[in-house]
Amino acid sequence: MDLCGKLLIAMPDLGGDTFSRSVVYMCAHSDEGAMGLIVNKPAPDIRFAHLLEQLGIQPQAGLRDIRVHIGGPVEHSRGFVLHTDDYKSESGTMDVAERISMTATMDVLEDLAQGRGPDTSLLALGYAGWGPGQLEEEIASNAWLTCDPREEIIFGRANEYKWAAALKVLGIDPLMLSGAAGRA
Numbered sequence: 001m002d003l004c005g006k007l008l009i010a011m012p013d014l015g016g017d018t019f020s021r022s023v024v025y026m027c028a029h030s031d032e033g034a035m036g037l038i039v040n041k042p043a044p045d046i047r048f049a050h051l052l053e054q055l056g057i058q059p060q061a062g063l064r065d066i067r068v069h070i071g072g073p074v075e076h077s078r079g080f081v082l083h084t085d086d087y088k089s090e091s092g093t094m095d096v097a098e099r100i101s102m103t104a105t106m107d108v109l110e111d112l113a114q115g116r117g118p119d120t121s122l123l124a125l126g127y128a129g130w131g132p133g134q135l136e137e138e139i140a141s142n143a144w145l146t147c148d149p150r151e152e153i154i155f156g157r158a159n160e161y162k163w164a165a166a167l168k169v170l171g172i173d174p175l176m177l178s179g180a181a182g183r184a
Helices: 049-055 106-113 134-140 151-155 159-169
Strands: 007-010 023-030 033-040 067-070 076-086 093-097 100-103 122-131 144-147
Touching: 007 159, 023 076, 023 159, 033 067, 033 134, 049 106, 067 093, 076 106, 076 134, 076 151, 106 122, 122 134, 122 151, 144 159, 151 159
Parallel strands: 067 122
Antiparallel strands: 007 023, 007 144, 023 033, 033 122, 076 100, 076 122, 093 100
């Protein structure tokens, strides 16, 4: 099972503030573990302009606001930019899947601040990580559903609707979903 480039959708009974009703875009998945970014949990008190100021990056006048998200519980101070493949950093952009890339170097923030970055992007602080076999165990225990990605879910601004929209990709009405697993 290769989940790179897929969406993980938290089941209703997955607890904790971080993963409750979360949608995670999977950036890496191998025998060594998995890494993804939560795409529907905005950081309520962090603005892009303020983040640039803290990093000593001077933005151009009239800079568009980029919503900052909580990417996951690991390494909160590390930033990741998930974006369309129209941008490549000289320092290192990882192609994740068709049309989606990720850059975790300072130059992408500098380029975004100057209006030269990717056309479509999502900035995340921290990431979701799993050790070898951990994610597969969580999926087997009914903690997550998986589906093919949709750019409007990944990059859309209506974060409060992304979880239900991801479920609907699978044909699931969120009101009819039960967190209880069973075996026949």
